[in-house]
Amino acid sequence: MRITTVGLDADDTLWHNETIFRLTQDRLRALMADIAPPETLNATLAEVEKRNLRLYGYGVKGFTLSMIETAMELTGANPPGRLIAEILAAGREMLGHPVEPLPGVEQALAELDGYRLVLITKGDLLHQEQKLAASGLGDLFAAVEIVSEKDTGAYRRVFDRHGTGAAEAVMCGNSMRSDILPALEAGCWGAYIPYHITWAHEVAEPPGDHARFVELRSISELPAWVRGLN
Amino acid sequence: MRITTVGLDADDTLWHNETIFRLTQDRLRALMADIAPPETLNATLAEVEKRNLRLYGYGVKGFTLSMIETAMELTGANPPGRLIAEILAAGREMLGHPVEPLPGVEQALAELDGYRLVLITKGDLLHQEQKLAASGLGDLFAAVEIVSEKDTGAYRRVFDRHGTGAAEAVMCGNSMRSDILPALEAGCWGAYIPYHITWAHEVAEPPGDHARFVELRSISELPAWVRGLN
Numbered sequence: 080m081r082i083t084t085v086g087l088d089a090d091d092t093l094w095h096n097e098t099i100f101r102l103t104q105d106r107l108r109a110l111m112a113d114i115a116p117p118e119t120l121n122a123t124l125a126e127v128e129k130r131n132l133r134l135y136g137y138g139v140k141g142f143t144l145s146m147i148e149t150a151m152e153l154t155g156a157n158p159p160g161r162l163i164a165e166i167l168a169a170g171r172e173m174l175g176h177p178v179e180p181l182p183g184v185e186q187a188l189a190e191l192d193g194y195r196l197v198l199i200t201k202g203d204l205l206h207q208e209q210k211l212a213a214s215g216l217g218d219l220f221a222a223v224e225i226v227s228e229k230d231t232g233a234y235r236r237v238f239d240r241h242g243t244g245a246a247e248a249v250m251c252g253n254s255m256r257s258d259i260l261p262a263l264e265a266g267c268w269g270a271y272i273p274y275h276i277t278w279a280h281e282v283a284e285p286p287g288d289h290a291r292f293v294e295l296r297s298i299s300e301l302p303a304w305v306r307g308l309n
Numbered sequence: 310m311r312i313t314t315v316g317l318d319a320d321d322t323l324w325h326n327e328t329i330f331r332l333t334q335d336r337l338r339a340l341m342a343d344i345a346p347p348e349t350l351n352a353t354l355a356e357v358e359k360r361n362l363r364l365y366g367y368g369v370k371g372f373t374l375s376m377i378e379t380a381m382e383l384t385g386a387n388p389p390g391r392l393i394a395e396i397l398a399a400g401r402e403m404l405g406h407p408v409e410p411l412p413g414v415e416q417a418l419a420e421l422d423g424y425r426l427v428l429i430t431k432g433d434l435l436h437q438e439q440k441l442a443a444s445g446l447g448d449l450f451a452a453v454e455i456v457s458e459k460d461t462g463a464y465r466r467v468f469d470r471h472g473t474g475a476a477e478a479v480m481c482g483n484s485m486r487s488d489i490l491p492a493l494e495a496g497c498w499g500a501y502i503p504y505h506i507t508w509a510h511e512v513a514e515p516p517g518d519h520a521r522f523v524e525l526r527s528i529s530e531l532p533a534w535v536r537g538l539n
Contacts, residue, residue, distance in 0.1 A: 140371060144373060167377065203366070203434070205366030225434065
């Protein structure tokens with residue numbers, strides 16, 4: 080067994096992301112507290128997001144548009160005072176949010192020296208590039224691939240292009256649905272590192288007893304596991 | 310002189326784009342006719358777009374957010390009835406708009422048989438992929454690169470990765486600022502094919518008397534010009 084390449088997810092694997100979405104959603108709930116009970120807002124927003132995913136894809140801009148649409152629906156298209164302006168401001172703040180590597184990330188990436196590291200992420204192209212730049216981790220990666228959907232074909236293409244094929248690659252991330260299952264299907268090894276919260280859309284059943292799958296408690300455990308495969 | 314690779318811009322080079330933005334802006338002007346004179350709306354929207362470009366980048370989602378912000382500004386954060394919902398609907402329609410190749414595109418691409426064709430575009434990742442799929446032109450391209458900014462470094466990277474370097478590549482597009490000047494700077498040949506309207510942000514002075522620059526009247530003239538370079 081030879082591993083040449085390690086693919087890493089970005090959001091909630093290298094830095095916080097879902098937390099920022101949840102905090103923004105908390106803020107929307109507070110802004111609309113007089114209009115809709117929290118569970119109604121949560122359910123409506125989830126429904127609007129799901130409906131828009133095909134058109135908007137992943138990322139903050141689509142989320143902001145879905146928050147506005149939710150506000151319109153719940154106010155009978157009559158949003159009070161500055162509600163929409165507040166939502167626009169919340170979206171802009173998400174885009175400008177500082178990016179800090181999660182604990183252990185820098186050291187783990189340094190210990191993976193000798194492997195080709197490829198960042199594989201989805202979301203808004205510009206925003207993902209800006210986050211990588213702000214994280215200070217950019218130089219550690221041999222390649223960065225921002226894709227519209229993390230499916231089996233995407234993993235095959237990325238590891239053919241930037242490595243020696245999926246069979247000699249590990250994919251590491253916090254989303255069972257986007258980072259692990261399609262990567263295993265493509266022939267990669269999969270290292271699942273849960274983040275403490277997961278967006279409903281990204282939840283999926285683990286693959287069970289799979290020879291190429293491992294669940295790790297932290298990214299600090301990744302280098303030793305990868306080296307153990309060789 | 311050897312040319313191996315032809316880079317092609319997508320929006321307003323292969324299919325209509327700016328027209329759809331202008332029609333949507335017309336619609337916003339009509340929706341807000343009682344609130345703001347047309348020139349005020351145009352000026353405010355242009356200013357908001359410019360201010361947001363650094364955060365939102367290019368594409369329909371950012372444009373939709375900027376239209377909403379413009380509506381908020383011009384109504385004193387008190388938008389009437391269904392205005393915001395109408396803007397959201399207009400944005401969604403832009404994303405779902407049918408894509409048809411401009412006249413001559415399919416034949417020109419077919420005549421460039423033997424060259425490696427690379428699509429190079431900016432905007433929302435998912436939307437650009439969807440437009441390419443809808444255009445039916447996807448199979449003609451050896452590679453597709455969706456970038457956040459078309460600068461000199463981007464052209465160098467793309468033609469290093471997908472071709473034999475910038476010096477053996479032609480870049481063809483309708484934006485002097487994004488398709489031609491940085492590509493010439495990177496060492497490519499530049500074929501400028503104006504579209505009948507240009508977004509203010511994309512306007513730039515032509516390079517004057519430049520050995521590697523040509524202006525063509527239509528993409529139908531591209532294959533003969535490229536072959537003439539060899």
